[in-house]
Amino acid sequence: MADVTTADQLDDSVVSEPLDLVRLSLSERVFVKLKGDREIRGTLHGYDSHCNLVLSEVEETVYVMDDDSDVLKTIKKQSEMLFVRGDAVVLISPPQRT
Amino acid sequence: MATSQLLPLELVDKCVGSRIWVVMKTDREFSGTLLGFDDFVNMVLSDVTEYDALGNQTHLSKILLNGNNICMLIPGGEPSGENGATEE
Amino acid sequence: MSSAASPGSPSPEAPSNNPSAFLSQITGAKVSVKLNSGVEYRGDLQCVDGYMNIALEQTEEYVEGELKNKYGDVFVRGNNVLYIGVE
Numbered sequence: 608m609a610d611v612t613t614a615d616q617l618d619d620s621v622v623s624e625p626l627d628l629v630r631l632s633l634s635e636r637v638f639v640k641l642k643g644d645r646e647i648r649g650t651l652h653g654y655d656s657h658c659n660l661v662l663s664e665v666e667e668t669v670y671v672m673d674d675d676s677d678v679l680k681t682i683k684k685q686s687e688m689l690f691v692r693g694d695a696v697v698l699i700s701p702p703q704r705t
Numbered sequence: 706m707a708t709s710q711l712l713p714l715e716l717v718d719k720c721v722g723s724r725i726w727v728v729m730k731t732d733r734e735f736s737g738t739l740l741g742f743d744d745f746v747n748m749v750l751s752d753v754t755e756y757d758a759l760g761n762q763t764h765l766s767k768i769l770l771n772g773n774n775i776c777m778l779i780p781g782g783e784p785s786g787e788n789g790a791t792e793e
Numbered sequence: 794m795s796s797a798a799s800p801g802s803p804s805p806e807a808p809s810n811n812p813s814a815f816l817s818q819i820t821g822a823k824v825s826v827k828l829n830s831g832v833e834y835r836g837d838l839q840c841v842d843g844y845m846n847i848a849l850e851q852t853e854e855y856v857e858g859e860l861k862n863k864y865g866d867v868f869v870r871g872n873n874v875l876y877i878g879v880e
Contacts, residue, residue, distance in 0.1 A: 622839050625846035628868045638864070658870050697828065699868040700852075721810070731829065733875075741810035747845075749815045753878075757831070768878035769815050771845055771871075774829060 629654050632701035637662070640697040644670040649689065657693030665689045717742055717778060725750070726782030730774050732758035734784050737768075746772035756784055816841050816877075823880040824849075828873045832856055835880065836867065845871030 622628055632651050639647040639660065649662030665686040673680050720739045727735040727748070737750035753765040824838045826847055836852035847869040854862035 622848055624840055624842045625848040625868055626842070628839070628848045628866050693870070694872070696870045697830075697873050698834075698870065700864040701866050701868075729875075741812065741815070743812045747812045749810055749812055765876075765878045767815075768876040769812050770876045771874045773845075773872065774875065 626654075626656065628701060629658075629699055632699070635702050637702070638700040639691065640700075641691070641695045642697060643695070645695075646670075647689070647691065649686075655693070658691075658696040658699070659693040660689075660691040660696070660699075662689045662691065663687060714744075714746075716780070717746065720778070720780045724781055724783070726779040726784060727770065727775060728777040728779070730776045735770060736783050737765075740767075742772075746775060746778075748772065748775075819877070819879050825878045825880055826869060827875045827878070828869070829875050830873070834867060834869065836864075838877070839866075841877070842871070845874045845877075847871065847874065847877065 635651060636648060637651045641647065646668045647662065647665055649665035651660065652663055653661040667684045669682040671680050671682060721741060723739065724736065725739045734756040735750065735753055737753035740749040740751055742748040748770045750770055751767045753768055755763040755765060820838055820840060822838055826834045833855040834849055834852050835855065836849035839848035839850055841847050849867045852864045852867040853860055
């Protein structure tokens with residue numbers, strides 16, 4: 608157990624627990640899927656164990672069904688800085704690693 | 706009297722190795738062979754059939770089912786219908 | 794039975810039937826992760842933690858059985874997970 612932890616600390620590119628993926632995405636552009644058909648793209652500045660996130664230069668996309676026409680509409684919003692509450696997070700996808 | 710209580714997790718433990726019917730809080734059910742479980746009643750099931758709200762069936766060879774959204778466990782059961790296997 | 798809630802550290806000779814043993818057995822394998830919403834993610838399982846947070850590699854997103862998206866890596870928050878199955 609202790610050995611594993613030490614090895615991970617030495618090699619910080621290792622994904623030994625799922626949140627390591629998020630750690631490796633700090634200061635990178637990430638894609639975040641949220642509950643309620645919302646998606647966010649932005650630069651990840653911080654996170655915690657609840658998956659609360661701080662993102663900047665954010666583009667948010669909301670998918671809504673238009674009641675009258677039954678057409679799926681997309682609404683886009685831009686924000687400079689954003690806090691995301693962790694319990695709304697469904698998934699976080701970092702940029703492709705090389 | 707007091708000694709005859711069957712703890713809920715003891716009932717689950719008795720089901721290990723046999724077929725079990727799992728009803729989720731949502732409109733979803735599973736039947737499969739219970740291989741094991743933990744204190745959260747997360748369960749490993751094999752030879753699983755998943756029944757969704759529309760009655761669609763999906764076969765899964767082996768899964769870890771999240772215990773968080775389980776409503777009921779029915780030992781030996783199969784979801785109602787033609788294949789309801791009641792033992793004689 | 795009493796200490797079964799730590800998926801990361803099964804004893805080596807534990808029978809491969811409890812959740813933590815199953816997880817270590819399928820780590821690295823191709824798995825499908827179904828969420829409560831019905832959306833399914835298929836990819837290589839990197840790791841899982843005690844919250845059932847999941848890290849996947851080479852991930853494909855299926856909505857109603859149709860491939861909708863591909864991601865290199867994906868972190869899935871555990872509260873959304875319905876099940877993890879082997880392909």
